Amino acid sequence: MTWVSFFQQIMNGVSLGSLYALLAIGYTLVYGILGFINFAHGDVFMLGAYFSFFMIGVFLLPWWLGVIIGVALCAIVGMSIERIAYRPLRDAPRISALITAVGVSFFIENLGLVTVGARPKGFPRPELMKNVYILAGARIQGVTFWVPIISVSVLLVLLYLVYRTKMGMAMRAVSKDMETTRLMGVDIDRIILYTFALGSALAGIGGVLWACKYPQINPLMGTFPGWKAFTAAVVGGIGNVVGAMVGGFIIGLTEIMIVAFFPGLSGYRDAFVFTILIIFLLVKPSGILGETLKEKV
Amino acid sequence: MGREEKRDLALTLILFAVLMLGVSLAERYLNTYLIRILNTACIYVVAAVAYNLINGITGQFSLGPNGFMAIGGYTVAILMLPLVQKEQVYFLQPLIWPFNSFSFPSHLFLLALFLGGVAAALAALLIGIPTLRLRGDYLAIATFGFGEIINVLANNFIPLTNGALGIKGIPEYTNLWWTVNWAFWSVFMIKGLVNSSFGRALKAIRENEVAAEAMGVNLFRHKLLSFVLSGFFAGVAGGLFVTLISTVSPSLFTFTMTFNLLIIIVLGGLGSITGSVVTAFIFAFLQEILREVEAPITIGAWTFPGIPGMRMVVFSVLLVVMMIFYRRGLFGDKEISWQLIIDRIKGRNESEK
Amino acid sequence: MKVKNKEPLLSLENLTVAFGGLVAVSDFSLQLFSGDLVGLIGPNGAGKTTVFNLITGQYRPTKGRVIFQGKDITGFSPDLVTTVGIARTFQNIRLFGNLTVLENVLVSFHVRLQSSFLAPMFSLPSYWREEKAIRREAYDLLEAVGLADVTKEEAQSLPYGEQRRLEIARALATHPSLLLLDEPAAGMNPQETRELMEFIKKMRDDFNLTIFLIEHDMKVVMGICERIAVMDFGMKIAEGTPEEIRNNPRVIEAYLGVED
Structure with missing residues (x-):
């Protein structure tokens, strides 16, 4: 393998990994607070792509506006799922919440x-993503270049939100100890809704970027990325936001490298994974990056 | 064995005799459509009861039955497919040794089903060992991935599975005799286990892991026992299924299969083996009725176009609504026992007097 | 401290455990002899339950050893600890709520079951013989603890006091030689507490037990324990007869403001 193509593969891996990272954060946030796997998260990712597709393709909005509305709709869907399906089961056995998540x-x-x-639909890509750049002798496609840049920027914004804002602090407090946080007068339900909104918006952005990278979208497109992103969250340490990002990049790079070095096994x-x-x-x-969780006796 | 147990065993054997009589009548008088639904229902019974063992009784959330059924199904298909057929089916790449050199005759069908179960049980062992030691939902995520991976392997490992084309022309050995027997004996065995000291240990794990362990129950070994047994019966169900429809392909055992089983065990009551039996039959018939919904409907002068896939939308809404408003299902974690039936009959007689 | 020549039943040697830098129990040593009824007291958060968890294997000590009947059982898993003869109850009751009272007790017999899982699957007579025997034993036990009338009730439907008693019965069913009771009188009124303490004493004599119990309320322990250890901030600050403890200035200091 030449250096140029190796570099290209690295870019590919980073690009894929950043998408897994975007998706993994939603899993890890919800798992950290509510303690169950939100199986519907991968489907919110799919909805992000479809909502934007309809905004741009049917309502003929400009690309950026269509995506913003699409992502906002994802946040609303995420909050609705929590409000309608998960909240009534908060005190139920955990297996009930899991089954409900599978149902949703x-x-x-x-x-x-x-x-x-x-039938897959063609996702409209903006010109920016179609350009081809020459970087250190390697031909890099617009998507491969812009997807990681956009998603890493989003991830940085998220880190700011989680670690530097009052809401983020409340989220972390709830995931450490929900009862105590409630006693401190924090509105737990609001924090959880916010968590779902945030996670779902990230999934929506991930879905749009994924659709730019692989522009054929279909209703089942979220299943596999969703499952891999959850695996990424486990690898990074479930419940840990930075861990989810690290895990995402590890999974993305591994996947691309295996295919690059052993094309026969693609x-x-x-x-x-x-x-x-x-x-x-x-x-x-x-x-x-996770800590060993031991049940309190 | 106490008096009650002896009475129950006798009644169970009588029930078996009645069932066998029923099968011989059904084979003669029922039309093929009804027989097909009954066969499917019985296979659902085997798979659902096994699934309830790990999910409902032991409280460990597995999403793997479609994977185990696939393993059982492919195993039985490869073992039973006649040699001539093997040469025709595997035209892309020849079937690997040793399977290309032999084929089970019909009288070894039971052995093939058993081996299908064993293969699935081994897969369960491999997934169970890393996941069941851990607290939390790792079993769910690993089994979910496993189901998908089996699909990947079925599509790609062509010299064994024939890839996306699947295997056609599997002899149709499965009939009502086979399915009813397997349904009956699976329920007999799993209910025997659940009602025993082992079943109590498994339920104790479901109720409170810390306390179960403090009472001397080895959590890992018991979860593994439950999971592996569950895998075994799922494998057998898969084997019955492919010899019923005479074909197997990667699209046969998708996550939808697991989802169907999940509906069945939730509807019947997580933890109620007999509840799953009842709802497996309800589900098999419901599925047929809802098939009509998907067909175009003509009412008077209007024709409404059918909506394919609407069934699964209905089922998923049903599942979520059940979990929120009616988590116990039809039977909760209670079993239909002979004692219960006898009490009911006595109660009715007394109220009539 | 009483000096005995015979070998201790349980010997805790310098038990220490830290959770992420926070030392919960530090250098805790104590010996229990066969037939003892020893109390462990201390203010909230002193680390009493953590000591129990270290003995029963829920937590693994960072340092120190647990010796039971001359055998080092440090780091044994909870189920193994139970099989060597240590049983426990929990501060927040942990019954198998949806199982009946009888089934709750039967679970404890499972570890000594001889049959393989295949025996009940095929309804073999050998299994039924065993089941009959353990059922009889479980009934006897429930009779002894006064729960014979409610064997078919779901455990979660019992009144609080009976749930506590069922937890003790369930622990006894594992055939322990050492029983650990974690705040058995929590949430009980003085009358119920007195009854429970009598019950515990009776159990010790009837079943030949050694009992180690945690109690928050000093007065309760004073009544029945022959020897008491006091903890504060993860350390043992005193050990002795109730009389000695009552007059120990360090104990009075630890409890100041908590006890009147």
Whole structure:
């Protein structure tokens, strides 16, 4: 492999990894606070792509405006899911919440199949993403260049929100100890809604960027990225925001590198992510940055 | 064995005899459409009861039954497919050794089903060992991934699975005799386990892991036992399924299969084995009825176009609504027992007097 | 401190545990002899329950050893600790809520079951013989603790006092030689507390037990324990007879403002 193509692959891996990171944050935030896997998160990612698609393609809005509205709609969907499906189950056994999450996920996917059909649709890409750049001798596609830049910027904004704002502090407090935080007079329900809005908006942005990178969108497009992003959150240490980002990049780079070095195994790239998950669960279940959780007796 | 247990066993065996009589009548008088639904229902019983063992009884959330059914299904298909058929089906790449050199005759069908179960159980062991030691939902995420990975392997490992084309022409050995027997004996065995000291240990894990462990229950070994057994019966169900429809392909055991089973066990009551039996039958028929909904409907002069896929929308709404408003399902974690039936009959007689 | 020549049943040697830099228990040592009824008291957050968790394997000590019947059991998993003969109850009751009273107790017999899981699956007579035997034993036990009338009730439907008693019965069913009771009288009125203490004493004599119990309320412990250890801020600050503890200035200081 030449240096140029190696560089290209690295860019590809970073680009894919940043998308996983965007998606992984939503999983890790919800898991940190409510303690269950929000299976519907990958489907909100899909909705981000579709909402924007309709805003741009059907309502003929300018690209940037369509995406902003699409992402905002994702935040609303995320909050609605929490309000309608998850909040009534907050004190129920955890398995009930998990089953509900699976139900919500399946509902969104099948509603998508019924309304827009299974046939993939072409996602409109802005000129910016179509350009080709020459960087250190390597030809880099606009998407490969801009996707990581945009998503890393978004991730930096998120870090600011989580670690430097009052709301972020409240979120972290709720995930550490919900009861005590409630006793301190914090409105837990509002914090949780905010968490869902934030996570879903990130998923929406991820969905749009994903659609720029792979411009064929379909109602099931969120399943695999969603599952890999959750794996990324586990690898990074579930509940830890920085960990989710680190995990995302690790998964993205590994996936791209395996395909780059062993093209014959490209059909099995998903299986490798599964292997990484199993290895982590065996060797370091708390993840890279996570702490070992032990139930209080 | 106490008096009550002896009575229950006798009644159960009578029920079995009645069922067998029913099967011979059904085979003769029922139309193929109804028989097909009954077969499907019985296979759902096997898979759902196994799924309830890990999810409802033990309280560990698995999303893997579609993967285990796929393993069982492919195993049985490869073992039972006649040699001639093997040469025709695997035209892209020849089937790997040793499977290209032999084929099970029909009288080894039971053995093939058993081996399908064992293969699935081994897969469950491999996933269970890393995940079941950990607290939390790692089982859910690992089994969900596993189901998808099996799909990837089925599509890509062509010399074994024939890829996306799948395997056609599997002998149709499965009939009502097979499905009813497997449904009956699976329920018999799993209910026997659930009602025993092992079942109590599994339920104790579901109720309170810390306390169960403090009472001497080895959490890991018991969760693994439950998960592996669950995998075994799911594998058998997969094997029955492919020999019922005589074909297997990667699209047969998708996540939708797991979702269907989830609906069945939630509807019947997480933790109620007999509840799952009842709802497996309800589900099999409901699925057929809702198939009509998806077809175009003509009422008078208007024709409404059918909406394919609407069934799954209905089912997913049903699942979420159930979880929010009616979490117990039909039977909660209670079983339909002979004692219960006898009490009911006695109660009715007394009220009539 | 009483000096005995015989080997201690349980010996805690310099137990220390830290959670992320926070030392919860530090250099805790204590010996229990067969037949003892020892109390562990101290203000809230002193680390009493953590000591229990270190003995029963819920937590692994950062330093120190747990010796039981001359055997080092440090780092054993909770289920193994139970099999060597240590049983416990929990501060916040942890019954199997949806199981019946009888089933709650039967769970504790599971660890000594001989049959393999295949025996009940195939309804083998060997399994039924075993099941019959453990059921009889469980009934006897429930009779002994006065719960024979409610064997078929769901555990979660019992009144509070009976739930506490069921927890003790469930622990006894594991055939322990050492029983750890974590605030058994929590949430009870003085009358109920007195009854419970009598019950605990009776259990010790009937079942030949050694009992180690945590109590928040000093008065309760004074009534029944022959020896008391006092903890504050993760450390043992005193040990002795109730009389000695009552007059110990360090104990009075630790409890100042908490007790009248």
